[in-house]
Amino acid sequence: MKLAGRLALPLLLGLEPEAAHRASILALKYAPLPPAPPADAALRVEAFGLSFANPLGVAAGYDKGAEVPDALLRLGFGFVEAGTITPLPQPGNPKPRLFRLSADEGVVNRLGFNSEGRGPPLARLRARRGRGGIVGVNIGANKDSTDRAGDYVKGVETFAEVASYFTANISSPNTPGLRDLQEAKALDDLLARVIDARDRVAETHGRKPLLVKIAPDLGEVEIDDIVRVARARKIDGLIVSNTTIARPDSLRDKATAREAGGLSGRPLFDLSTRVLARVYLRVGGQFPLIGAGGVDGPETARAKLEAGATLLQLYSSMVFKGPSLPRDIATGLASHLRANTIASVSALTGARAKEWAATGGMG
Numbered sequence: 001m002k003l004a005g006r007l008a009l010p011l012l013l014g015l016e017p018e019a020a021h022r023a024s025i026l027a028l029k030y031a032p033l034p035p036a037p038p039a040d041a042a043l044r045v046e047a048f049g050l051s052f053a054n055p056l057g058v059a060a061g062y063d064k065g066a067e068v069p070d071a072l073l074r075l076g077f078g079f080v081e082a083g084t085i086t087p088l089p090q091p092g093n094p095k096p097r098l099f100r101l102s103a104d105e106g107v108v109n110r111l112g113f114n115s116e117g118r119g120p121p122l123a124r125l126r127a128r129r130g131r132g133g134i135v136g137v138n139i140g141a142n143k144d145s146t147d148r149a150g151d152y153v154k155g156v157e158t159f160a161e162v163a164s165y166f167t168a169n170i171s172s173p174n175t176p177g178l179r180d181l182q183e184a185k186a187l188d189d190l191l192a193r194v195i196d197a198r199d200r201v202a203e204t205h206g207r208k209p210l211l212v213k214i215a216p217d218l219g220e221v222e223i224d225d226i227v228r229v230a231r232a233r234k235i236d237g238l239i240v241s242n243t244t245i246a247r248p249d250s251l252r253d254k255a256t257a258r259e260a261g262g263l264s265g266r267p268l269f270d271l272s273t274r275v276l277a278r279v280y281l282r283v284g285g286q287f288p289l290i291g292a293g294g295v296d297g298p299e300t301a302r303a304k305l306e307a308g309a310t311l312l313q314l315y316s317s318m319v320f321k322g323p324s325l326p327r328d329i330a331t332g333l334a335s336h337l338r339a340n341t342i343a344s345v346s347a348l349t350g351a352r353a354k355e356w357a358a359t360g361g362m363g
Helices: 002-013 017-030 069-074 119-127 148-159 178-182 184-205 220-233 266-283 298-307 316-321 325-339 353-358
Strands: 045-047 050-052 056-058 079-085 098-101 106-109 134-139 166-169 210-214 237-240 262-265 289-292 311-314
Touching (some): 002 316, 017 069, 056 325, 079 119, 079 166, 106 266, 106 316, 119 134, 119 148, 148 166, 148 178, 148 184, 166 184, 220 237, 237 266, 262 316, 266 298, 266 316, 266 353, 289 298, 298 311, 298 325, 298 353, 311 316, 316 325
Parallel strands (some): 056 079, 056 311, 134 166, 210 237
Antiparallel strands (some): 098 106
């Protein structure tokens, strides 16, 4: 796997970013892959009523159409999140819309929920039924929808038969007005309708956990409101966080950073981890959190867990680190646990949340 990655990575980085992304999907679809690595009992995580072989997942945005979830699981991920999927097909924003900040190991995207609609992803997920593995479905609203909450309801109704869990993506910066759904009243109304739909289809397909993905660009009052509504509605978890519209002063590729869109990868790590810790302290253990944003190795994975994450997600770091990254992170986490006689990775969750919430930094 490492050798294949070292050979393939320069080729992919030589392509236009969106073409490279497509090439990587095709490679996973058709290239022979080794079996998934053996599960390490110390890395097993129980969350949302599901059992994860390890805490590391693929964030939504990579496998938008649920084309390669099984291949990603074989790379060593403990779970995969397909999407974002909208009810109707839509092209997304005009190209170019994906940009590498190679000097910063960051990515700017303004894809805009480019989606095949419900049909093709549903057919693919039906075809893999029975293979096992946790595959969540990230649902969103069409850009021109007149009832955005209704689009999320359609997503739940459509994919309940095949989804391990759902994530309502209300935090992409690339669909105008979408982040308004994070406002307290709008979020409460949305969750009321989506939870009602989830509970109705549970009679046929079983109860599926419902998560919400939020932005890192939130003030203290906004965090308070989101957590209050999430706790009152008894959702199953939050994903912290989506991409940021901020541009840290530390960025070296300032020209590319001026492109409109959400910034992800290494430059997102500190901001997303501080917000994660602040959410964790407010949630009070009522539900688990998935930490996303800048996870690119065992150290950042461990820091994200210590800030309050129960599970982790990554995507952009694969652009720069290659397909061996999930195995490298899992190996590094397991080694840390053994070296410190820690029985379970879950023991790391929240260990440094107060420190991260106050100041941030990996110190």
